[in-house]
Amino acid sequence: METKLSGHSVYRTEYHIVWVPKYRRRILNPDVKGYISKLFPKVLRSIPGCEIIEQSGVYY
Numbered sequence: 001m002e003t004k005l006s007g008h009s010v011y012r013t014e015y016h017i018v019w020v021p022k023y024r025r026r027i028l029n030p031d032v033k034g035y036i037s038k039l040f041p042k043v044l045r046s047i048p049g050c051e052i053i054e055q056s057g058v059y060y
Helices: 030-045
Strands: none
Touching: none
16 A cells, blocks of 8 residues: 655555445355356446555454
8 A cells, every 4th residue: 555645744544344244144055156246346446546455354
C-alpha cells in the first residue's frame, strides 16, 4: 500500500472487506467460490490504487 503525505499528516488507508451472503446461507460451493476468487481481483484491478493484500478462505 502507498503511504500518502498531506500538509501535516502521513497516512495509509486500508479496508477490511468481509463478504457475507444474505441470511448467511452456505452458497459457496466450489464452483461459486472459484468464480468469486477470480471476480474480486478482476474488479479491484479496475479501481486505481486498490490491491488485495490477503484473500482468506471460507470458514464453513
